Structure formats: structure tokens, C-alpha cells
Amino acid sequence: MRVLRSPAAVSRLADTWRCVGLRTALVPTMGALHEGHLALIRAARRWADKTIVSVFVNPTQFGPGEDLAAYPRDFAKDRRLCAREGVDLIFAPAPRAMYAPDFSTWVEERRLADHLCGMRRPGHFRGVCTVVLKLFNICRPDMAVFGQKDAQQTLVIKRMVRDLDVPVKIVVHPTVREADGLAMSSRNAYLTTAQRSVAPRIYQALSAVTRWRDEGATIAVIRRRLRARVRHIPGARIDYVSIADEDTLDEIRAARRGQQLLVAVAVFLGRARLIDNIRVRW
């Protein structure tokens, strides 16, 4: 396994792979790898001849007062896990190699990104789109894998790829969960034991939605019940609870039969802001 810090060196290596017809996949991460990331890496390896994992805590997707400095970093462990999974290349650039002092070009999705997390974290998806496009241009993969846990991110990136004709196939992997249902996230490391013990109730609340749908509840009723369930998690503070059309991310009042919905929540629990979602066909 190679570990490269220079974008130019990564581009050269990726080019040699492409020129001999090897299919390459990229798994973009911010490091602090957990089983969720490893599932993405395994999906990439099944699909591709060469698998690249990028490890980069991207400063431009953090807002002022967010957890950029505190974000968990353990490169030695990330490196061990990648080696064990058969990753071919880790790309781990320094921030200054990605952003020149007079950096001034941004990629911005303006429709889907204005909802949910985008409303709560202004500039977040602009940072995400910009860094993902940069990673694509540097690594030039045929395919890239993202996790469904970051549902809005997957939709925004798919839209960016379509709109800008980016020649990368986007694969979305189902959310990987702990045994008790909590969605895996590097930010789970922020939870105290007490917070960790109640955190699975986020997914339990989401899971009730399909049952309520089957019982004939309206969207308004489901939204109210979901909010109530999440609000009653000890120590939780709701950032948002959303039931939206998956294509537009517009909040819906009533669902059409067959409509694909994204039911998503963001919750502050102690220092952690946790997100989770389920896709529901109406």
C-alpha cells in the first residue's frame, strides 16, 4: 500500500493505472475510520482493480464554531485498517497542499444544498462539493463510494456530478450500524457513556416511521410523532426533523403514492451533532 501526500504524485500514479486499463475507485474520508468506512472500502474493492482512500479533514466544510480542531484524527490506525483491507493507495494531503493562500474558486450546489444540514451549516456543502471535485480531479477515479448516512451529501454530490458532467460513477452504500442500531460515525467518539446509551433511540424513532405509514398515519401526524420521540431522548436537542421528497429535498405536507421520501434527523447530544436517516417509499 502506498501513502502519498502530494496531489501531483497521486495524479501521476492514478494516470499510470488508467493508462493500462485498471478500474480505480475512490473512497473519500475524513479519517477516524470505523466499520462504516470499511464497508465502503470493501464495496470499492469489489468493483475496482485499484482502490484509493483519501484521508483529509477538509477545513472548508466546517463552519466557525464547529468541531474542526476537535475532529478525531488517528492516521496510524487509519493506515493499519486500510492496509488490512487491501487498499492500494492512501491520499493524505496537508491542508496547504489543497488550498493555496489565495484559493478563490468554489463549487456550489444551490438547490438541494439549501435544505436540512445546508440550512443549519451555511457553506458546509460548498466545502464538500469543492473538495470532492478536487479529490476527483486529483485521483481521477472511475467510481467513488459514499455512505447513505450522509444522505444529503450523496444527493448533492450526485447532482454536482450530473450538472458538471464529472466522469465519475457515484455509488451509495447503505448505512452501517452498531448492533443496537446507532449509525456509525466518527463523531460518536464525542459521546459520554450515558449519551451513547440513549443514542440508538434516534434510529428507533426513524424506524417507527414505516410502521406508522403502514398503519395509515398522515405525514403531519408522523412528523409530530417523530419529533416527539426524538425530543424525549434524554439530553437531546433537535437540530431538525425532516420528511422530504428525495429528489428535491422539499419538505412535504402529504405524500403521493410511490413517492420516494427521505426521513432525516439531526440531533445535538452533548458535544456531538448526530445525523441519521431512512429512505421510505410511500
Added chain:
Amino acid sequence: MRVLRSPAAVSRLADTWRCVGLRTALVPTMGALHEGHLALIRAARRWADKTIVSVFVNPTQFGPGEDLAAYPRDFAKDRRLCAREGVDLIFAPAPRAMYAPDFSTWVEERRLADHLCGMRRPGHFRGVCTVVLKLFNICRPDMAVFGQKDAQQTLVIKRMVRDLDVPVKIVVHPTVREADGLAMSSRNAYLTTAQRSVAPRIYQALSAVTRWRDEGATIAVIRRRLRARVRHIPGARIDYVSIADEDTLDEIRAARRGQQLLVAVAVFLGRARLIDNIRVRW
């Protein structure tokens, strides 16, 4: 020479070229080709094994009230000229093939683009950056040629390419001029005979700048003289007259020895908005 309207077909053809090691160059144009474009095409052909010319009047770089509808279009002539120049592929998409009805992703350079034409044409460079990145992703050239006449555009695109790690070499070709000095432009077609006869005075005014510099005039004096010269062109209305640092496009009050300056003007002459510039080393 192939003529393709489908982005997917162009990507497929460009991929076959790249896979056998052929170097490709792209000349992005809005059609209405003149000798200036042909000079870019010849530069591309000297450099590359395969030359692509895109012909696309990009709606997103025109503001409301600008000349999108009136912009000259003559595809039969463009095609003839490209064939004569030995172009390998014309990419001429329909607007709907480039912009889905729910298109929502933009590429924006926020520093250089806020000066000169960007101040006068809000959103112009956002449209330019977005379409150029799309053309790069569709045509996947090794190199692309732009004309120095659109000086700010070349600087903004170079910055975008650097910031987003776009794997395309940008070549800037000197402005091609009519015998009397008028910079070639598709918009010269808007000029009446009377306007055409005074239009060369734009470049004559610009050309005086190096003489004034050699005579020891200050930037403030040169700016005043340049404005006066342009203002006295019959029928001309100044949009801007700029003496700026070429790296930042900030207007300067005094020049450092060795500083690279961009001296640029934009002038309304009848229906036409004409731009021209010279680069001056102090």
C-alpha cells in the same frame, strides 16, 4: 471531421483517443468564428494530435438584457472553417443537453471575477467557469487554448484550473487584430460602418500607454489620459478603463518596477460592447 451534439458521444470519442495515447486540445468558442479563433485552432493543432472545437453560445454567461438572442450564429460557416483548418471534432451541443431543467451546480471564482467585466456583468464569470469546467469534463482535453483578448477570462480560468486541480493545461494566445489594430471579436459584427471606422482608436489608446510609461508618466496620469482618449472616440461610452495588477486584478495607484500590469478597457459603441487590453511590464 466529426460533428457531435451529444456530450456522451464526445466523451466516448475523446476516451478512445486518450486510451491510445493521442494528445487532445480543446478550443472553446461561442461560434461565429473569425481569424482570432482560427489562430487558436492553429495553436491547438500544432500542440495536439486531435483538436476539438466546441461551438456553444452559453446562455448562463449572459445577463438579463444582454445580447444572448442577438449573438451572431452561423454554424454552416463555422463548420466550413473548422474543416478547412483540419479540426478533428466539433462539439456543438443544444442548450438543453448542457443544462437540465433542474440544473443547480455552479463553479464560481470569487476574487479575480469580482473586478472589471465581473463587476459590470454579474454572474458572467460564474457562467463562464461553469461551462468551461463542463466542457473540460466532457471533452477531457490535455490542453485548452483561450485568447488574450478576453484577458480576465483567461486569468479566472487559470485560477479555477489551479484551485480545482483540473488536469488541463491552459494556453493563452495573443490577441489577433485587424490590419488597423481592432481586436477581432464576433461582436464587431454589431458595428455600423461609422462605428467600425472609429473602433481602432480603442487599441490606439491602449498602445499609447507603453509610450507614456517610457516618458515617465505616473499611473494616475496614464489612467486619466487613457480615459480621455477613449471618451473622445465618437459614439463611445466607457464601461470601464482599468490599470490593474495582473495577478490580483486590483486597480493600482502606483506601479512597482517589474510589476506585470493589465491595462484593459470596455466600451459601448452602438449596440456593441467591445473589450480590449494590453499587458504592460512596469
